[in-house]
Amino acid sequence: MNGRIKIAIAGAGFMGETHAQAYQNIANAELAYVVDANTEKCGAFAERYGCIPLNALEDMLETGIDVVDICLPTMLHKDAAVGAFKAGKHVICEKPVALDYDEGLEIDKAAKTYGKKFMVAHVVRFWPEFAELSRMIRQGEFAGIKTMSFSRYGAPPGWSEGGWIINDERSGGIIFDLVIHDIDFVLSVLGVPQWVFARKNKTADFTTYVNALLGYPDVNVLIEGGFIMAKQYPFTTGFRVSNGETTAEYINKSKKGLILYDSSGERKPDYRDCDPYQKELEYFLDCVKNDREVLIGSGSSAADAVKVAGLIRESADRQEKLSLI
Numbered sequence: 001m002n003g004r005i006k007i008a009i010a011g012a013g014f015m016g017e018t019h020a021q022a023y024q025n026i027a028n029a030e031l032a033y034v035v036d037a038n039t040e041k042c043g044a045f046a047e048r049y050g051c052i053p054l055n056a057l058e059d060m061l062e063t064g065i066d067v068v069d070i071c072l073p074t075m076l077h078k079d080a081a082v083g084a085f086k087a088g089k090h091v092i093c094e095k096p097v098a099l100d101y102d103e104g105l106e107i108d109k110a111a112k113t114y115g116k117k118f119m120v121a122h123v124v125r126f127w128p129e130f131a132e133l134s135r136m137i138r139q140g141e142f143a144g145i146k147t148m149s150f151s152r153y154g155a156p157p158g159w160s161e162g163g164w165i166i167n168d169e170r171s172g173g174i175i176f177d178l179v180i181h182d183i184d185f186v187l188s189v190l191g192v193p194q195w196v197f198a199r200k201n202k203t204a205d206f207t208t209y210v211n212a213l214l215g216y217p218d219v220n221v222l223i224e225g226g227f228i229m230a231k232q233y234p235f236t237t238g239f240r241v242s243n244g245e246t247t248a249e250y251i252n253k254s255k256k257g258l259i260l261y262d263s264s265g266e267r268k269p270d271y272r273d274c275d276p277y278q279k280e281l282e283y284f285l286d287c288v289k290n291d292r293e294v295l296i297g298s299g300s301s302a303a304d305a306v307k308v309a310g311l312i313r314e315s316a317d318r319q320e321k322l323s324l325i
């Protein structure tokens with residue numbers, strides 16, 4: 001593929017905006033169209049980013065774009081993605097890929113059937129501190145890990161169109177929308193767990209908090225988080241990982257980045273800071289341009305994360321430890 005890659009963003013909301021900003025810094029990306037059912041929002045977005053506004057997904061498929069970037073509410077991902085593949089477009093889709101494992105697999109299968117690139121935008125894989133932790137584990141620099149704990153907390157988000165994110169039925173709730181970032185990351189370094197055991201807090205139609213133990217033979221893994229914090233509480237995420245001799249810690253709001261504690265004291269490993277959204281989009285466009293396999297955020301790995309999220313929800317509902325294998 002020569003020249004700039006023509007892109008249409010589907011969904012001019014919070015994530016559509018985040019991706020549009022990132023494309024502005026990617027030389028071979030041309031944001032050509034934006035699609036949103038909300039005409040006013042779509043027009044204002046198009047003006048901000050110098051692209052053409054469209055109101056229906058079908059109209060976008062008839063344009064000469066190469067890539068559809070799906071930033072729509074999760075329940076719309078499958079139809080939008082499969083429609084795009086059928087029209088011969090490559091797709092990057094926001095996480096979670098779907099609200100159901102089979103649906104996730106269906107999207108991945110459609111990509112393969114139509115021979116198109118497909119990536120799920122699990123941005124945490126590109127988050128500098130998480131990416132460095134993953135590299136250290138993969139390259140054997142951080143072996144024998146005994147414990148890993150991940151957390152992700154905020155106040156209930158106010159931005160989502162019609163409040164769809166704070167409705168379990170529409171978004172899958174915090175397990176599928178928030179905590180899935182950490183589920184996907186853990187799966188990317190440790191594989192699928194043998195079992196899960198979870199607890200949660202819930203209001204009438206929205207789960208506000210969850211904690212989940214993920215069962216691996218040699219590592220104790222805890223993932224917790226929710227939209228249960230006071231409005232004034234800043235979004236807080238991070239991890240602690242230890243093998244007894246080395247402990248890695250990252251807390252976003254400390255502004256210290258990834259810190260390693262070991263016999264030499266406290267130090268910051270040598271990794272590059274970056275905009276993870278830009279990095280993930282660059283990665284996908286590189287796969288498209290150079291016909292490379294999407295290895296980070298593949299459809300099947302995203303479907304696995306949804307499968308584990310589903311089991312965590314069920315475990316919390318039944319208050320039972322549930323096996324995956």
Ligand SMILES: NC(=O)c1ccc[n+]([C@@H]2O[C@H](COP(=O)([O-])OP(=O)(O)OC[C@H]3O[C@@H](n4cnc5c(N)ncnc54)[C@H](O)[C@@H]3O)[C@@H](O)[C@H]2O)c1
Binds near residue numbers: 013073076
């Ligand atoms: N990677 C991350 O860090 C992250 C953060 C937040 C959300 N997300 C994910 O991104 C996706 C979008 O979430 P958001 O927060 O941007 O939501 P949002 O509500 O801010 O934006 C969604 C947009 O889709 C539009 N829309 C709804 N139905 C439509 C239709 N039928 N046709 C065209 N447009 C339609 C809405 O008008 C809205 O502008 C979700 O899957 C969510 O889980 C990812």
